[in-house]
Amino acid sequence: MTVVLDGSPAAEGIAAGKIFRLQWGMPIVPHVTIAESQVEAEVERFHAARSWAKARLLELKRSTEVRLGAVEARIFEPQILMLDDIEVVDGTLRYIGENRLSAERAFEWRMLELQALWSRTSHPMVLDRLNDLQDLVVRVLHRLLGHHDPTDLATLEEGVIIVAPDMTPSLMMHLDPRTVLGIATDHGTRTAHWAILARSLELPAVVGLGDVTSRAKEGQEAILDGRIGRIVLDPSPEERESFSSRQRRIDLWEEDIAHIAALESVTADGQYVELRANLDLPEEAEEAQRHGAVGVGLFRTEFLVVGRNTMPGEEEQYQAYRSVAEAFPSGAVFVRTFDLGGDKFPMFLHMPKEENPFLGWRAIRVCLDQPDLFRTQLRALLRATAHGDMRLMLPLVNDVDEVRRVRALLGEECERLSEQGIPFNPGYKLGVMIETPAAALDAAELARYCDFFSIGTNDLIQYTLAVDRTNTRLSKLYNPFHPAVVRQIHQVARVGRAAGIEVSVCGEMASHPLGAFLLFGLDITVLSMGWPSLPEIKKMVRDIRIEDARRAARKALAADTSRDVTARLMEGIGSSVDMKAFSGRWSLSVPQ
Ligand code: PEP
Numbered sequence: 001m002t003v004v005l006d007g008s009p010a011a012e013g014i015a016a017g018k019i020f021r022l023q024w025g026m027p028i029v030p031h032v033t034i035a036e037s038q039v040e041a042e043v044e045r046f047h048a049a050r051s052w053a054k055a056r057l058l059e060l061k062r063s064t065e066v067r068l069g070a071v072e073a074r075i076f077e078p079q080i081l082m083l084d085d086i087e088v089v090d091g092t093l094r095y096i097g098e099n100r101l102s103a104e105r106a107f108e109w110r111m112l113e114l115q116a117l118w119s120r121t122s123h124p125m126v127l128d129r130l131n132d133l134q135d136l137v138v139r140v141l142h143r144l145l146g147h148h149d150p151t152d153l154a155t156l157e158e159g160v161i162i163v164a165p166d167m168t169p170s171l172m173m174h175l176d177p178r179t180v181l182g183i184a185t186d187h188g189t190r191t192a193h194w195a196i197l198a199r200s201l202e203l204p205a206v207v208g209l210g211d212v213t214s215r216a217k218e219g220q221e222a223i224l225d226g227r228i229g230r231i232v233l234d235p236s237p238e239e240r241e242s243f244s245s246r247q248r249r250i251d252l253w254e255e256d257i258a259h260i261a262a263l264e265s266v267t268a269d270g271q272y273v274e275l276r277a278n279l280d281l282p283e284e285a286e287e288a289q290r291h292g293a294v295g296v297g298l299f300r301t302e303f304l305v306v307g308r309n310t311m312p313g314e315e316e317q318y319q320a321y322r323s324v325a326e327a328f329p330s331g332a333v334f335v336r337t338f339d340l341g342g343d344k345f346p347m348f349l350h351m352p353k354e355e356n357p358f359l360g361w362r363a364i365r366v367c368l369d370q371p372d373l374f375r376t377q378l379r380a381l382l383r384a385t386a387h388g389d390m391r392l393m394l395p396l397v398n399d400v401d402e403v404r405r406v407r408a409l410l411g412e413e414c415e416r417l418s419e420q421g422i423p424f425n426p427g428y429k430l431g432v433m434i435e436t437p438a439a440a441l442d443a444a445e446l447a448r449y450c451d452f453f454s455i456g457t458n459d460l461i462q463y464t465l466a467v468d469r470t471n472t473r474l475s476k477l478y479n480p481f482h483p484a485v486v487r488q489i490h491q492v493a494r495v496g497r498a499a500g501i502e503v504s505v506c507g508e509m510a511s512h513p514l515g516a517f518l519l520f521g522l523d524i525t526v527l528s529m530g531w532p533s534l535p536e537i538k539k540m541v542r543d544i545r546i547e548d549a550r551r552a553a554r555k556a557l558a559a560d561t562s563r564d565v566t567a568r569l570m571e572g573i574g575s576s577v578d579m580k581a582f583s584g585r586w587s588l589s590v591p592q
């Protein structure tokens with residue numbers, strides 16, 4: 001029977017395929033003891049699981065080599081070696097033979113023992129092995145328990161829709177968009193970093209479905225609609241037909257994209273609006289151009305570190321930054337330094353488990369504490385400034401001291417580059433993201449040390465309203481139109497104008513039609529967004545008048561509730577934009 005579940009839209013697009021239940025994480029292993037006569041069979045089962053895991057890892061290594069290259073593929077080597085490690089094998093066999101434990105229980109116990117032993121050290125090599133160990137344990141235990149291999153996403157054979165409690169950025173890095181058609185989760189929100197990555201990979205995603213993991217069965221047919229936030233399990237023939245007709249409409253829209261991309265981005269009353277793209281991967285530069293981006297307002301660099309267990313080298317980084325700078329020879333490219341922590345954890349950094357990771361060791365704080373990692377990135381960035389208008393942007397800055405410290409590091413690295421005769425642009429620009437109330441309130445001070453501000457509304461909203469951006473239960477409270485958010489953006493725009501520096505917005509709010517309208521009204525006319533949204537926002541820009549936006553923004557600034565703010569903006573936008581065309585995509589309800 002058909003089941004329809006509604007959640008929140010997180011990445012556009014629709015998909016039809018079979019459900020694949022992603023059971024990532026440690027499985028529950030029942031405590032089973034065996035008779036002496038079963039020992040041999042359990043030993044064989046253990047060896048079979050080991051051989052299977054080895055074959056899968058070799059396969060994964062080969063396919064990663066084809067997709068990403070030989071260096072990336074090496075991340076699987078420690079796990080392959082570990083499967084034959086005498087400590088692992090003999091210890092497990094002892095538990096089976098002497099303690100009469102089932103193969104899975106014996107393996108689990110031995111691995112817990114090794115984990116405890118190895119975590120006593122702080123040697124980075126051993127800690128690296130711990131991460132590999134965890135991955136391996138999950139893989140082998142699921143096999144022994146007769147489950148799917150949860151980490152085996154790269155070798156899925158069919159077009160599938162992944163169903164999971166939630167995702168992570170590093171799991172996303174394992175996905176192959178050729179085999180995975182969409183993602184549906186119980187939890188999560190549109191601004192979770194994995195959802196941002198899904199949009200970059202053009203993978204439709206629906207989050208906050210509540211209990212999709214208990215309702216969806218393995219292999220069941222499903223239709224996922226990332227625009228309105230819905231999943232239909234066992235769709236009826238009528239639903240299939242409606243899916244096909246929507247697919248045809250999307251294909252037609254695809255044809256419009258080239259036409260819109262070539263149009264000028266100017267309001268009906270003549271105000272030019274600069275539209276830039278947010279990129280999560282360098283390969284997206286081409287698509288961003290095709291969608292009409294004139295530059296890159298936010299190039300997130302975490303792809304270089306998340307899901308990897310070695311630090312990226314200077315040369316690799318330099319090539320990545322340079323390739324994006326060269327893709328936009330006449331536009332600015334804002335590269336953000338590593339924004340780690342929160343929900344993005346590279347394996348090699350051994351980030352501590354924290355009670356509140358979004359309030360913890362994150363972004364600029366991590367970089368300033370890890371000079372090796374940070375200096376390498378700064379050098380690579382400086383070298384890339386020789387190839388275009390590349391600007392350096394710092395995430396989660398709270399005070400001027402952090403900017404001063406970065407300027408000092410940059411000064412030292414510039415000196416070293418000069419001594420070595422390596423080219424860079426000494427007139428490079430450095431700016432900050434305004435993502436915390438501290439930065440917004442201190443904008444006047446920060447402006448003295450910065451060449452630009454870019455407002456990161458995703459975090460600014462989260463920190464202003466004390467609402468975790470990844471928490472589905474709170475998604476109704478995560479409101480970009482809260483008066484406190486609107487006033488802070490207004491204040492930052494004013495300060496930036498007075499200081500003569502550029503103020504742009506690169507958070508999701510820029511791709512929300514009502515959000516963009518408000519930002520124009522606050523005199524922010526440089527917006528950066530996930531490139532799939534660019535054509536729609538440009539269409540809207542051409543339909544509105546900047547004067548209407550300014551008037552509506554003045555009224556919104558005087559409003560005392562989010563509802564009032566949105567009502568005043570809706571009134572201002574009037575009939576110039578068909579809001580219904582946009583409405584389903586936002587967890588925030590827009591009054592109709
Ligand atoms: C933001 O916080 O608005 C932003 C653009 O950065 P991210 O979403 O990567 O945290």
Ligand code: MG
Pocket residue numbers: 395435456458459
């Ligand atoms: Mg942010």
